[in-house]
Amino acid sequence: MKHLLVLWMILCLPVAANAAPEYINFKPLERVVNTPVAGVKQTADVLPIITWGGDIATIYANGNTVRTSPGSLFAQNGLDYRLVREDVFANQVEQYLAGETPFLRGTMGMISLASDVLNKDPRTKPVVFYQMTWSAGGDALVVKNNIKSARDLRGKTIAVQAYGPHVDYLVRVLKDAGLSFSDVTVKWVADLTGTDNSPAAAFYEDDIDAAFVIIPDALALTSGGNVGTGAEDSVKGSKILMSTKTANRVIADVYAVRHDYYQKNKSEIERLAKTLMKASEELGDLVGQRTSRSSEYRSAMAFSAEILLDSPEAIADAEGLYADCEFVHFNGNVKFFEDANYPRGFSAVSGEIYASLKDLKLVNGGSNKLAKAELNYKQLDAGLVRTQQSEAPRFNRDQVSALVSRKQQQGSLDDGELFSFEVFFSPNQNSFSADLYAKEFDRVVELASAYGGAIITVEGHSDPMGYLRAKKKGQQPVVLGRIKQSAKNLSISRAQAVRDAIMSYADARRVTIDSSQFEPIGHGITQPATGICGNDPCAPKNEKEWHSNMRVVFRLIQVEAESDVFMPL
Incomplete structure (x- = not known):
């Protein structure tokens, strides 16, 4: 995140003394855009791009020119486009409806916002066919x-x-x-x-x-x-x-195409998706070799800086844009469009966005109106390299354990907390069946998938009644100490059992989650839900309070500042 784009943007930032912002009424897009629908023009060769690092791959595929250049990846695959940067999404929608371009470039949320106006005419129904990136820090x-x-x-x-x-x-x-x-x-x-x-x-x-x-x-x-x-x-x-370094599976950048154009040009759409995958691979290789400052690398970044940032000298800024996104490549598109079990797949992401837009009354309601292309993504791998790569752990396990242990000792686990929730268990329970905890496990898997840059602590807590009864009987401090340690040991074993059960649950559903993201902790009886009375846990007053102490707490913690813990891609 520490790149020269900061300097470029700071120059544009308003200061507190400037005029107060003019807030707007966020209306449904169909009340903002009134462009009549027209057929796609024969000269409609516009491929929109926006100011985002992922679009550098599109520029690279075009030969680092506005118009597709001979020998470029697009040209090699029979594609010919004119790249047009359009960051005002309403303008993109108007051009799309008017037939000036068959394509839309935006996030899943942006295209969902336009779904009502785009679905009024079956010709302009948006068909999402390619995922470019996830925002991963931008x-x-x-x-x-x-x-x-x-x-x-x-x-x-x-x-x-x-x-x-x-x-x-x-x-x-x-x-x-x-x-x-x-x-x-x-x-x-x-x-x-x-x-x-x-x-x-x-x-x-x-x-x-x-x-x-x-x-x-x-x-x-x-x-x-x-x-x-x-x-x-x-x-x-x-x-x-x-x-979005923490929330790294929330903002999905995609391309969509008009339904009428898609039906007549499926071969082109397939070639476009495949070529963009190839471009993201080759660009990644160039970026990985950037220390050599090859002329090809400099050409790619200089033209991207010119078209995205209006200055060919803003190469460092373009590099910063690139660093703030995560290309999904071939594997990511297969998962996004074809893996029904993937928690951050097309249906899941579009469904959650559409439901919230309905709550905001920004769409008319009914079911999700975005369609996905009927491409066989698994067959788009010819000529690609990154097709069967396994995902590496995102966290340094030793550093995660050290960080969490330090936070536990300092009583600061809630420092950096984003979300937390509890799961309760029964007395003497040591196993956690998916039959009983499927709902809770689903939530953990889903959160882990959306917030892949966060640590998830699995914190076990124990019932303090055994300790309180022993103290009431006048047991010696050494005995009470053993009871405390036993409770702590039990709580961490339960936390580990819960973590392992979640991993098994995800594996059984063919969902990949990163085990390095989870850190089990045993609190024993030190943090009872019933509170602390003096130096000891407060005694539960009833059965409900008694059960409240037998729990596992899941806590998502932001650790972006801990460079030795988080390992960026």
């Missing part, structure tokens, strides 16, 4: 010092760009915090960045508690990603609650 939720975890957003006011990429992010965070849109006040702004009407500008206002922003704005507002000092355009006390 977007952030910035909060003021009265917010410690996502659940603290209740009753707060959040600034978000309307019709932009952060609608997806907002939807997901509220859902996982157990909140709905009725629990927060959302103030919508027109622009993403660089103006008085952006979330970053709104964040300076006293009545704004949080904002979804791109990472350069987040770094500026928080004094470089630490805690805002109030100097140099930062907001005192502000911090990044989480970026």
Whole structure:
């Protein structure tokens, strides 16, 4: 995240003394776009791109030119496009409806927002056919010092760009915090960045508690990603609650195509998807060899800087854009479109977004209206290299254990907490059956899939009644100490059993989750739900309180600042 794009964006940032933002009424897109539907024009060769690192692969595939160049990957596969950057999504929708381009480029949330207006005519029904990237650090939720975890957003006011990429992010965070849109006040702004009407500008206002922003704005507002000092355009006390380095499976960037064009040109759509996969591979190889500063690498980054950032000199900025996304390549597209078990697949992501947009009354209701292409993605691997790669652990196990142990000793496990919830068990229970805990296990698997950059602690707690009875009988301190240690041992064995049961549960459902993400902890009787009375656990007053102490707590912790713990891709 520490790249020169920060400098470029800071120059555009408003300061607190500027005019107050003009908030807008976030209306359904069909009330914003009124373009009549037309057939796709014969000269409709426009392929839209947006200012995002993933689009550098599209530029590379085009031969690092606006118009497809001879010898480029697109040309080699019989494709010919004119790349047009269009960051205002409503403009893209208008051009799509008018037949000037058959393509849409956006996030799953952006295309879902347009689904009502696009489905009015069967010709323009959007068919999603390619996933480019996940945002993996380029977007952030910035909060003021009265917010410690996502659940603290209740009753707060959040600034978000309307019709932009952060609608997806907002939807997901509220859902996982157990909140709905009725629990927060959302103030919508027109622009993403660089103006008085952006979330970053709104964040300076006293009545704004949080904002979804791109990472350069987040770094500026928080004094470089630490805690805002109030100097140099930062907001005192502000911090990044989480970026998409933590929430790395929330914002999916995709391409969609008009239904009428798709039906007549399936071969082209298949070749386009396959070529983009090839381009992402080759570009990845170039980036991996960038220390040599080959002319091919510099050409790719210089032209990307020119078309995306309006300056061929902004190579470092283009590199920063690239670093903030994660290409999914061939494997990711197979998982996204064809793996029904994948928790972050097309149906799951589009369904969760559409349900929340219905709550906001931004779509008319009914079922999800996005379609996915009927391509055989598993057969698009010819000429590709990254087709059967296993996913490497994202965390350093030893460093995770050391970090969690330190936090446990300091009593600071809730520092950096994003979400938490509890699972209860019965007295003397040592095994955790999927038959009994399927609902809870599903939630853990889903959270682990969406927040692949967070540590998930599995914290076991024990019933203190045995210790309290022994103390009441006047047992010696050495005996009481043994009882405490036994309770701690039991609690960690239960935490490990729960973790192992979740891994087995996921494996049985052919869902891959990263075991290095989970860290079991045994608290024993030190943190009973019934509280502490003096130096000992408070005695439960009834059976309900007694059962409340027999639990496992799942806690998602943001560890982005711990570079020795988190291993970026």
